[in-house]
Amino acid sequence: MQFHCSKCGKYYPINGLEYRCECGGLFNLEKDQGEAVPQLVSLGEVVTPLLQHKFHNMALHLKLDYMMPTGSYKDRGAFALINKLKELGVTEVVEDSSGNAGAAIAGYCAAAGIKCNIYLPDSTSMGKIKQATAYKANVVKVPGSREDTAKAIKKAAETTYYASHVYNPLFFEGTKSMAYELYEQIGIPDYIVIPTGNGTMLLGAYIGFKELGKLPKIIAVQSENCDPIYRKLKNLPSHQYTETAAEGIAIQEPMRVDEIIAAVKESGGDMITVTDHDVKVAQAMLGEMGIYVEVTSGAALAGALNYFKNSYSSGLKIVVPLTGSGLKK
Ligand SMILES: Cc1ncc(COP(=O)(O)O)c(C=O)c1O
């Protein structure tokens, strides 16, 4: 198993400190036939349920990924990444996410006995870091802007393994498991509607379905308040981003934007943006059914309801992953 630069083709070891190529390119994973990540550490991962529900006339398959051990689909990525690092004998990592990815990495590091340091801007609310702190992660608060935190994590990554959910392809090797589960549950869906910030679920689904031989049409959903991938795909000028209720997908500069656009296009899919209002309405609709997800997860349902408003036909297999638990906040 090696890292492979997507730009110049250079190879790197997966246990090294380099997290991107010296040419600036991002890494993909290259594996030998049959090579899989080990399963040394578990928090009791489950095959998440697929629940069919009718919204107006539309039957959707809800993939309940908030039922993962730390309460979000990020456990798929953290499981693969931390298990591989455990096998390689890595004893300490750094990561920079205050949200679900940070909690997932911290949880699996706790299970694996790997020291975990999470770098965050010091303005981050305490509520968001409660879970990682419970997993005994060392939370490093960096004074200043988000940029200052980015600088600090890069400095830290010079000496400690960077378990990044964005740069490290081992994370995507985990998020692809959703595709395999869906294949077992309903075969290849016609559509999958994915809330997208850095694209860790989207690219994982793409890799998984590619391996299975057929892609569903991927509909990527962004918030209209922060929609850089949508704007690039649609050739629209960028605009000033504002806060959004869907904070999990509010990524202003997604590193893998070109890969995400290429995956959506190859699948014959599309992109859509949603308003905060629609996201909250969708979250509330789920609540009324007994499904309690975080606001960001409402974006996927809102996107599906908007996208298929005029084009739904019965018999279409449409999957809407519900990514994060409402119990965290
Ligand atoms: C609940 C939830 N849904 C969706 C996403 C989107 O994931 P990504 O940024 O990898 O596209 C995130 C990311 O943090 C999330 O926390």
Ligand SMILES: [Zn+2]
């Ligand atoms: Zn390179």
